[in-house]
Amino acid sequence: xxxxxxxxxxxxxxxxxxxxxxxxxxxxxxxxxxxxxxxxxxxxxxxxxxxxxxxxxxxxxxxxxxxxxxxxxxxxxxxxxxxxxxxxxxxxxxxxxxxxxxxxxxxxxxxxxxxxxxx
Amino acid sequence: xxxxxxxxxxxxxxxxxxxxxxxxxxxxxxxxxxxxxxxxxxxxxxxxxxxxxxxxxxxxxxxxxxxxxxxxxxxxxxxxxxxxxxxxxxxxxxxxxxxxxxxxxxxxxxxxxxxxxxxxxxxxxxxxxxxxxxxxxxxxxxxxxxxxxxxxxxxxxxxxxxxxxxxxxxxxxxxxxxxxxxxxxxxxxxxxxxxxxxxxxxxxxxxxxxxxxxxxxxxxxxxxxxxxxxxxxxxxxxxxxxxxxxxxxxxxxxxxxxxxxxxxxxxxxxxxxxxxxxxxxxxxxxxxxxxxxxxxxxxxxxxxxxxxxxxxxxxxxxxxxxxxxxxxxxxxxxxxxxxxxxxxxxxxxxxxxxxxxxxxxxxxxxxxxxxxxxxxxxxxxxxxxxxxxxxxxxxxxxxxxxxxxxxxxxxxx
Numbered sequence: 001x002x003x004x005x006x007x008x009x010x011x012x013x014x015x016x017x018x019x020x021x022x023x024x025x026x027x028x029x030x031x032x033x034x035x036x037x038x039x040x041x042x043x044x045x046x047x048x049x050x051x052x053x054x055x056x057x058x059x060x061x062x063x064x065x066x067x068x069x070x071x072x073x074x075x076x077x078x079x080x081x082x083x084x085x086x087x088x089x090x091x092x093x094x095x096x097x098x099x100x101x102x103x104x105x106x107x108x109x110x111x112x113x114x115x116x117x118x119x
Numbered sequence: 120x121x122x123x124x125x126x127x128x129x130x131x132x133x134x135x136x137x138x139x140x141x142x143x144x145x146x147x148x149x150x151x152x153x154x155x156x157x158x159x160x161x162x163x164x165x166x167x168x169x170x171x172x173x174x175x176x177x178x179x180x181x182x183x184x185x186x187x188x189x190x191x192x193x194x195x196x197x198x199x200x201x202x203x204x205x206x207x208x209x210x211x212x213x214x215x216x217x218x219x220x221x222x223x224x225x226x227x228x229x230x231x232x233x234x235x236x237x238x239x240x241x242x243x244x245x246x247x248x249x250x251x252x253x254x255x256x257x258x259x260x261x262x263x264x265x266x267x268x269x270x271x272x273x274x275x276x277x278x279x280x281x282x283x284x285x286x287x288x289x290x291x292x293x294x295x296x297x298x299x300x301x302x303x304x305x306x307x308x309x310x311x312x313x314x315x316x317x318x319x320x321x322x323x324x325x326x327x328x329x330x331x332x333x334x335x336x337x338x339x340x341x342x343x344x345x346x347x348x349x350x351x352x353x354x355x356x357x358x359x360x361x362x363x364x365x366x367x368x369x370x371x372x373x374x375x376x377x378x379x380x381x382x383x384x385x386x387x388x389x390x391x392x393x394x395x396x397x398x399x400x401x402x403x404x405x406x407x408x409x410x411x412x413x414x415x416x417x418x419x420x421x422x423x424x425x426x427x428x429x430x431x432x433x434x435x436x437x438x439x440x441x442x443x444x445x446x447x448x449x450x451x452x453x454x455x456x457x458x459x460x461x462x463x464x465x466x467x468x469x470x471x472x473x474x475x476x477x478x479x480x481x482x483x484x485x486x487x488x489x490x491x492x493x494x495x496x497x498x499x500x501x502x503x504x505x506x507x508x509x510x511x512x513x514x515x516x517x518x519x520x521x522x523x524x525x526x527x528x529x530x531x532x
Contacts, residue, residue, distance in 0.1 A: 044429050055443040100429040104226045104286070104293050107209045109424065111221055 174359025185291025185299025206467025270350030391528025410454035
């Protein structure tokens, strides 16, 4: 009896462990990573443009930056959801680099760009 | 009656006698702009003879790159006037030289490589396209802190080590596993911590077992250096660059002209010089012995598909100051040897001198001919064109002959 309980407890523990550490992060990665990249890009852009626009100290521009920064709300929500479901900060940082387009790009893209311009 | 005719003849003769010749105009220009032939002059602070050998070794060795695939000499080629001839540099992960690097799997460094000639000049105070290293009032301002306190003897010395700390230039390619220790240890750090991390790594490199590590230890021993930190590396690289560029520096035809050899310029080059310093307004920014005011301006260079800032933009000086007024501004490039260093612009957007000169005057023909340089430029170029320098509105060039003359003059620099 005790043995059975131990087996069941072990199985439940294993299932929970796999769900928390592997299944949930994998699900959230495949389900939300593209959405996260889009929202992170929008939010980064809003923050960057607002930083420069606010230096103009123009009331109209200031109001418009407040609206622009609303783009960051959806980003924050998605980020917290992904973290709560077990995705690590490292993975989000990597996705962030792609979103900001500051990741390393190879010479192949440079060659491609020149082909694009020559068309 | 005869007297009137005689007076008129004398008047006409005297008028023609006082027409200003190109050489007389150039004399006025040289006086007005206080132009001196100092392009080859070297700042003594950049040059420590005892460190030349160490600098030579470091300039050509791949030891300091994370993946052991990059050296200073990779992108500053002798046969390209110490540039690489590419629009933007190909850094870590690349192989070969010049155009051959395009076929490698190297990482794009989204700025045009500048020549090293003139960098050891006492007039060279602002380094890199965005001026991330500036010497002012005896201090050296940089992304790793004030340089002279750290032992850098010149701004060139500090500027020389920044590529070693840059992800895409030296630290290494990013991999999920097994990224270089340079990348892991230095890339996540900021400001002064980057300098500290680099010095710790240098200790490891010095105690390494590779042939280049051994050679570095030998040189350090022969020089009596107890330790080699980043400031020693910078001072050594600066000394080597100062030696290399001063040895190979030859007075340009324009400098010979300034010193009195009026036959060193062709007629067309003289016409070009008069335009350059006059109605073409070039010398408004391209001034001084290095043909740069060392200040920041914009001509509205198209952004292309690669940039140092987010979303492939290059915001220029603002990436250092974060000021809106500096957005999309770049330091005026010096023009010494400019005809030998195509392509032009901070991202090499212009293949020829003619293309970049016309772009100063009017950017529309460039886009009419080439289209937008990136997929998003239709929507973003408005931000950039608004930053074009006011001075450009006063350029008064009227035909191709005048542009050709300016190009001829640029060949004499």
